Amino acid sequence: MTSILIFDERTTYSSRRDQGAGDASWPRLGENERALLGAAGEVVHPDGGDVLWEAGEPYDLYLVLDGGILLIDRRDDRVVFVVEAGDFVGELGMLMGQPAFLAGEAAPETVLLRVPITSLKSLMATSSALSDALMSAFDARRRLLVLGGEGGVVLAGDEGDADLHRLETFAERNGIPYRTVLRTDGPAWRALAASCELPTQGACVVTGRQRVLLRPTNRELAAAFGLDLGKLEGEVRCDLLIVGAGPAGLAAAVYGASEGLDVLVVEELAPGGQAGTSSRIENYLGFPHGVSGNELTRAGTLQAVKFGARIVAPRSATALARTPDGFRVRLDDETDVSARSVVVATGVQYRRLDVPGVAELEGRGVYHAATELEVRECLGHSVVVVGGANSAGQAALFLASHAAHVHLLVRRKSLEETMSSYLVRRLVEHDRITVHTQSQLVSAKGDDRLDAVTWRDESTRSEQRIAASGLFVMIGAVPHTEWLRSAGVDLDHRGFVVTQGTHASSVPGLFAVGDIRAGSVKRVASAVGEGSVVVSAVHTYLSGMTLPGGAALRPARNGA
Numbered sequence: 001m002t003s004i005l006i007f008d009e010r011t012t013y014s015s016r017r018d019q020g021a022g023d024a025s026w027p028r029l030g031e032n033e034r035a036l037l038g039a040a041g042e043v044v045h046p047d048g049g050d051v052l053w054e055a056g057e058p059y060d061l062y063l064v065l066d067g068g069i070l071l072i073d074r075r076d077d078r079v080v081f082v083v084e085a086g087d088f089v090g091e092l093g094m095l096m097g098q099p100a101f102l103a104g105e106a107a108p109e110t111v112l113l114r115v116p117i118t119s120l121k122s123l124m125a126t127s128s129a130l131s132d133a134l135m136s137a138f139d140a141r142r143r144l145l146v147l148g149g150e151g152g153v154v155l156a157g158d159e160g161d162a163d164l165h166r167l168e169t170f171a172e173r174n175g176i177p178y179r180t181v182l183r184t185d186g187p188a189w190r191a192l193a194a195s196c197e198l199p200t201q202g203a204c205v206v207t208g209r210q211r212v213l214l215r216p217t218n219r220e221l222a223a224a225f226g227l228d229l230g231k232l233e234g235e236v237r238c239d240l241l242i243v244g245a246g247p248a249g250l251a252a253a254v255y256g257a258s259e260g261l262d263v264l265v266v267e268e269l270a271p272g273g274q275a276g277t278s279s280r281i282e283n284y285l286g287f288p289h290g291v292s293g294n295e296l297t298r299a300g301t302l303q304a305v306k307f308g309a310r311i312v313a314p315r316s317a318t319a320l321a322r323t324p325d326g327f328r329v330r331l332d333d334e335t336d337v338s339a340r341s342v343v344v345a346t347g348v349q350y351r352r353l354d355v356p357g358v359a360e361l362e363g364r365g366v367y368h369a370a371t372e373l374e375v376r377e378c379l380g381h382s383v384v385v386v387g388g389a390n391s392a393g394q395a396a397l398f399l400a401s402h403a404a405h406v407h408l409l410v411r412r413k414s415l416e417e418t419m420s421s422y423l424v425r426r427l428v429e430h431d432r433i434t435v436h437t438q439s440q441l442v443s444a445k446g447d448d449r450l451d452a453v454t455w456r457d458e459s460t461r462s463e464q465r466i467a468a469s470g471l472f473v474m475i476g477a478v479p480h481t482e483w484l485r486s487a488g489v490d491l492d493h494r495g496f497v498v499t500q501g502t503h504a505s506s507v508p509g510l511f512a513v514g515d516i517r518a519g520s521v522k523r524v525a526s527a528v529g530e531g532s533v534v535v536s537a538v539h540t541y542l543s544g545m546t547l548p549g550g551a552a553l554r555p556a557r558n559g560a
Helices: 031-040 117-126 128-148 162-173 186-193 218-224 247-258 273-277 293-306 390-400 421-429 482-487 524-543
Strands: 042-044 051-053 061-066 068-073 078-084 103-106 111-115 153-157 178-182 204-206 212-214 236-243 263-266 310-312 317-323 326-331 336-344 382-386 405-409 433-436 439-446 450-457 462-467 470-473 510-512
Touching: 031 061, 031 111, 031 117, 031 128, 061 068, 061 078, 111 117, 117 128, 128 293, 153 162, 153 186, 162 178, 162 218, 178 186, 212 218, 236 247, 236 326, 236 524, 247 263, 247 273, 247 293, 247 524, 263 336, 273 293, 293 310, 317 482, 336 524, 382 390, 382 462, 390 405, 390 421, 390 433, 390 470, 405 439, 405 450, 421 433, 439 470, 450 470, 510 524
Parallel strands: 153 178, 236 263, 236 336, 263 310, 336 510, 382 405, 382 470, 405 433
Antiparallel strands: 042 111, 051 103, 061 111, 068 078, 068 103, 153 204, 204 212, 317 326, 326 336, 439 450, 450 462
């Protein structure tokens, strides 16, 4: 293999193998795997310069037999990859129905094996060796795209802007390539402004075709990325609809899809839920060195997609009704989904504090997650974390490695009442963390962004004010279950779904797992366990269903 293949003046380098990315991104397929692809595909001979697919369009898998494929970033018409003979194109979005980030163009004297996506998915379902090789490569390539921001969009605005932070959070949580340009970065801002008309204030998104969107919603942002994951067309039907893609929802998706059910997952923001924002989970079985919520979520999403589950975001459920053959669920875009069974796994949201300044400064120093994105704003400054559960403890430890000092505010007299002991020990022994028990937040202050926090020590009836660049509120558990009331689903006095032994709700065919279930243990491992075992109850329910007229109902296969 040559180290550089220069096909035209746009080419900067060849495959990532030549850039030291390792075999995970560009594995060599074995003879058996190549034979499987060959039987399912067709050999094509494009002319040099032929566009095989455009950025923003769906595409098939191409195995390069001779020549190469140039992958082009349409933002500047730059060749960022050359896929060489023996390699194949594709990344994770290909299996999720997402369009391409980069355009594909044939090099001179190229011969390709083209395999349609539908055929590819069938092959992956029957060959574990092929599935493992492709999934590992697709995952590694998505990471490379995210790391380099290749083929994504530009998020532009002011440092500390709440809208800019929301847009970055959406992109980060969904693993979407992007880069941020700030107005304070004069050269970068001028270079961007030379290709499009930027607003004088506020956050905006610049797409690959230089279209400018001012303060777009998350759904508009998904469309701008060319990733309208929620593009559901025609009559949408499934065996199992899972509402929520946190640990419980993803586990249900993996086990349901792997056992032959047609599974659709709808998620309001991004896979992972609250767990997806955890910096480090150390008491999850099988990870002695700990695992981040993002990594756990990524692995779960890969498994669900591997077995054929469809994941749709950003979408949320707004209404539920019984039908003769199951349920009709209305989504927030007015799409109706007909499902034979439903698993509610929406989890909970942190409670918003009714404290002066908190709502006004949300996204501008006040946050409900502690990830690398939020840490950037707090380097070298003091921060305050409010909460006494494991999520607050994990956030405090993570922030302490970046902030000058972390103050943890806890309402109770002791952390031991609500937090795992291993976290308590680390918190009290950390020299950059101070735990303030019996303390409550009084106010958050700041003009453009947070700059001071005040709390009250109830034991001494005194107040303390400090300069702080970050306030992380991680308290309470607010369920989102109003959309279930119209269907007669029993909820407890706090709004959590009441279930029986098999996680079955009061409505046959509707189940609840994870934090949304009344009486659940609020731990990631518990949520995964519940999501896994509920599929058995779903199968039992479906096997006993009958259609109008008395015919037995059998689970659909392959989206039927």
